[in-house]
């Protein structure tokens with residue numbers, strides 16, 4: 251995360267957790283054949299839907315099937331109104347609509363020989379907070395028994411900074427997003443769970459293949475002066491101060507059907523800056539969108555193609571290569587609005603991943619294994635071999651003054667590099683109080699909260715081996731060099747068993763700040779100041795991951811040395827709720843158009859229609875859409891774009907007297923089919939006793955023409971406001 255965190259606020263409400271009742275299933279009923287089981291929650295898995303775009307079988311006839319593979323995707327788009335976004339800690343950055351929907355993307359992988367399985371999940375979120383992963387695991391346990399546990403479930407976040415927040419029950423992170431949002435929390439937990447269920451249901455014999463390659467010109471160091479403090483001979487081994495390698499996994503079923511792609515590339519999902527108030531998956535969400543669109547993914551369907559773009563050691567990596575700093579000292583998008591740079595970064599990641607996916611790939615064989623352990627990092631003795639012989643230990647969680655400085659992705663209020671070597675009186679005073687933290691002047695000792703720690707200190711570490719590949723699951727943002735060192739540590743232990751490639755899978759299973767190298771820490775930039783457990787934090791990770799790796803190699807169990815505290819009993823700052831109730835202006839109905847479309851448009855123009863609507867949070871339309879762009883076809887209205895499409899935007903603005911102003915924008919693409927179009931908006935108002943009442947609004951019919959041509963009047967011209975032909979709106983079949 252970036253920027254200073256909100257330190258004030260009052261502990262308001264204690265919210266005990268409740269375990270939702272979920273249907274149970276026999277965990278032993280894991281499918282071992284093509285036949286997916288029937289889930290009481292979802293009905294039978296739909297294994298018959300073909301993608302809209304046919305995809306070529308990949309060596310279908312000659313490929314043996316060493317695994318069962320399955321994929322699932324589900325909507326996790328939280329409240330589109332009034333919820334503060336997580337990441338920039340900009341209190342004015344509250345949700346005001348949707349650019350692209352947020353998704354949870356899951357893959358389940360089973361090794362039939364050993365019976366071992368892993369779940370790899372990637373979510374369009376800032377981080378995976380402990381409360382979220384714990385609740386997902388509870389729900390999995392209720393459905394599947396011991397099949398999916400903290401050991402073999404890996405949930406990681408893309409680190410988008412434009413998702414609604416309020417998901418943590420650690421005070422620093424809930425107060426940093428203006429409080430806990432129960433509505434958002436429930437949506438995210440349920441969506442992750444549903445994506446895993448879908449992946450489980452679609453398990454079928456298949457293969458996993460890997461490809462690796464460099465992606466240049468897509469990332470830049472945002473802390474180059476700190477990087478330079480790493481030893482020269484170490485830096486000389488690498489050609490850049492950021493990692494440029496992308497790793498792609500390709501999942502195929504033995505029947506030739508493509509299951510999905512999962513890639514890792516280290517770059518901050520901060521293409522959109524803190525002035526963005528539309529929910530968006532940022533550059534990684536956009537890359538997923540492009541890949542899935544190209545493969546004809548249907549978001550309402552289990553067993554559809556899923557493309558996840560995960561993050562790696564992106565702690566000091568920005569998505570603005572070749573850019574310059576503006577007057578605020580933030581990266582400037584040289585292409586115009588940040589939404590353009592977001593598209594460029596997303597497209598580069600998609601193009602590279604797609605080329606690797608389509609190119610030569612190496613089969614991953616040799617089975618699945620994993621190790622997981624909770625470790626208390628607040629006072630971890632460090633092996634003298636990692637400290638040059640001196641006794642050393644990690645420290646209780648704390649953040650330094652320079653965390654308030656921010657980064658070029660989002661600038662803060664103080665200067666970077668404030669350290670205990672400063673002549674500043676304040677810095678020296680803070681250093682005297684917290685000698686354990688070395689050169690870090692401690693602004694807030696988050697590990698020493700009055701009633702409970704303000705940030706996690708007992709954190710999950712995870713290794714997942716898939717043949718020659720190992721994933722290093724860490725609940726943190728490792729800098730480039732930290733990630734390299736940790737990969738080396740793990741690979742050294744696992745190479746004797748044939749593991750040749752390590753991926754630093756960051757932002758996984760919990761969130762506990764940054765990890766800078768000890769040398770970088772001395773500079774006390776934002777990343778060093780946000781390294782919670784002191785200058786030996788990375789050494790702690792290396793030591794504990796080495797132990798996990800040795801246990802994996804030797805086939806030994808790894809019992810946890812600590813248990814995370816039950817934070818569900820802790821106080822939570824709550825997001826203030828809007829007073830319920832909706833109104834449309836006098837004489838207007840919900841869904842009525844206030845500003846209509848023009849008569850005619852050409853590609854490249856933007857259609858804009860305004861409606862009087864309901865408060866969007868009344869129903870976030872999970873798996874649905876607030877808008878549809880429809881084209882007149884001989885058989886009726888055909889929907890060609892939804893609110894998750896990058897060419898549309900759904901905007902909400904509060905009006906007077908509880909009215910909601912809804913604006914729908916559609917950027918007409920260059921390859922549009924000329925014809926007659928209309929814009930539809932749907933939502934819910936809150937009636938008496940909190941009843942949700944659906945409404946719809948439709949724009950006038952307008953023409954989209956090629957420049958210099960006459961409108962295509964040969965197609966039928968349905969009456970203005972006509973209802974969509976039933977059966978045409980396939981994607982919205984699950985919309986409530």
Ligand SMILES: [Zn+2]
Pocket residue numbers: 251252409518565727
């Ligand atoms: Zn970050």
